[in-house]
Each structure stands twice: as C-alpha cells, then as structure tokens.
Amino acid sequence: MSAIASNLQAVLLRIGSATRAAGRPEGAVRLIAVSKTFPALAVQEAIASGQRAFGENYVREAVEKMTLIDSSAGAGRPEGALEWHMIGPIQSNKTRAIAERFDWVHSVDRLEIAKRLGQQRPPGRPPLNLCLQVNISGEASKSGVAPEQLSDLARAVSDLPGVRLRGLMAIPSPEPDPARQRVSFAALKRLSDALCDLGLKADELSMGMSSDLEAAILEGATMVRIGTAIFGARHAG
Numbered sequence: 001m002s003a004i005a006s007n008l009q010a011v012l013l014r015i016g017s018a019t020r021a022a023g024r025p026e027g028a029v030r031l032i033a034v035s036k037t038f039p040a041l042a043v044q045e046a047i048a049s050g051q052r053a054f055g056e057n058y059v060r061e062a063v064e065k066m067t068l069i070d071s072s073a074g075a076g077r078p079e080g081a082l083e084w085h086m087i088g089p090i091q092s093n094k095t096r097a098i099a100e101r102f103d104w105v106h107s108v109d110r111l112e113i114a115k116r117l118g119q120q121r122p123p124g125r126p127p128l129n130l131c132l133q134v135n136i137s138g139e140a141s142k143s144g145v146a147p148e149q150l151s152d153l154a155r156a157v158s159d160l161p162g163v164r165l166r167g168l169m170a171i172p173s174p175e176p177d178p179a180r181q182r183v184s185f186a187a188l189k190r191l192s193d194a195l196c197d198l199g200l201k202a203d204e205l206s207m208g209m210s211s212d213l214e215a216a217i218l219e220g221a222t223m224v225r226i227g228t229a230i231f232g233a234r235h236a237g
C-alpha cells in the first residue's frame with residue numbers, strides 16, 4: 001500500500017472514532033483532502049484509494065492539477081465525480097476561475113467576492129456552495145469576517161443568485177491543548193446555531209485540520225480539511 005493510501009486509511013479511522021466518541025452518526029463528517037503544494041500524482045493516488053473531495057488554496061495550481069487529472073486516461077482517472085473545494089484566500093481577479101472550476105468555496109469573507117462568484121458561475125451549473133470564513137480567534141492578521149459582522153454578511157450572501165450559503169469555516173490559531181482547541185470550535189458552532197435561529201440554513205461546519213480534527217468533530221464539524229496527515233509535510237516555497 002502506498003504511503004498516501006495508508007495515511008488516508010488512518011485519517012478515516014481517526015474521523016470514525018471521533019465521530020463515534022461524539023455520539024454522532026456514521027458519515028456525519030466528510031473528509032476534504034487538502035492537496036495544496038502536492039502534485040497531481042499525489043491526488044491520483046488518493047483518488048485510487050477512494051477519496052473524491054479535495055481542497056486547494058491556490059487557483060492556478062489547482063486548475064493545472066484538475067486539467068491533468070481530467071485528461072489522464074486509465075488508472076489515474078476517477079470513477080465518479082471529484083469535488084473541488086477552494087479553501088484559500090481569494091483575490092477578486094481569481095473569482096472567475098473559481099466559479100468555473102470549483103464546487104465549494106470555504107473562504108468567503110466579503111460580500112463583494114460572493115457577488116462576483118455568483119455572477120461568474122456558469123449558467124447550467126448548480127449554484128456554487130459557499131461557506132463564510134469567520135475570524136474566530138480575533139487575530140488582526142487573519143482573514144475571515146468578524147463574528148459581530150457575520151449575520152449581516154450571511155443574510156446578504158443568502159440572497160445572491162448563483163451561490164448557495166451552506167455554512168461556516170474557521171482556522172483557529174494553533175493550539176496544542178485539545179481542551180483549548182475545542183473552545184474556538186464551540187464558538188463557531190454557536191455562531192452557526194445563531195444563523196439557524198435567524199432562519200438561515202447554513203449548517204455545514206468546515207473546521208478541523210491534521211492536528212485538531214478530533215476536537216473539531218466533538219464540537220460538530222461536518223467537514224474536516226486534512227493535508228499533512230494524508231500527503232505529508234509541505235515544503236516552503
């Protein structure tokens with residue numbers, strides 16, 4: 001078995017046992033394999049092991065990989081559709097490519113970006129699934145909408161054509177202590193519940209990475225975004 005195949009299996013086991021420990025139904029948490037900086041070949045190995053949902057941060061890199069994978073014949077070609085998730089910061093000059101090539105965008109934190117994505121979604125495609133990224137740790141340097149501004153943004157996004165508001169995403173500041181990891185995830189869950197109280201159906205929670213997926217699942221994550229634990233360490237540059 002390849003390293004990626006066995007890593008994938010180990011991550012699925014972690015997700016399964018955290019889901020059970022949380023008393024949540026099997027299949028309540030979906031794995032998004034974060035393939036940024038890794039080549040199409042690595043994605044194809046994951047595909048061969050049954051993985052279908054992939055997360056990417058850089059549009060150009062992602063589109064190159066998608067094109068390679070789409071055009072590869074035989075062994076590397078997936079049975080069943082792949083699902084591509086944009087999880088990185090979004091520049092407005094990249095929205096067209098995102099609207100055309102991705103199925104989900106987790107990192108929307110401005111109305112302007114959501115509008116462009118909706119306008120540029122090709123007719124005939126289903127609406128682009130959006131999550132709003134929330135700056136849950138309150139760090140000045142991080143992207144994400146401030147919690148106080150979330151409900152206004154969510155209301156405005158939910159009225160846009162071409163996109164569908166699905167939930168929230170957060171990247172809390174790194175925290176080694178699992179009990180403390182849960183605090184930020186619980187805060188995102190409360191924000192999500194508050195949106196539901198406003199009548200907005202945005203119940204997907206994209207939270208949890210390689211080092212904190214268990215804490216995220218205990219607090220209600222529906223999608224975990226896992227890179228290192230599947231593909232290995234990323235190299236700088």
Ligand SMILES: *Cc1c(COP(=O)(O)O)cnc(C)c1O
Pocket residue numbers: 034036057087088171209210211225226227228229
């Ligand atoms: C890179 C990245 C991940 C994956 O992180 P790992 O720690 O490698 O699992 C998840 N989410 C976002 C937004 C990322 O940029």
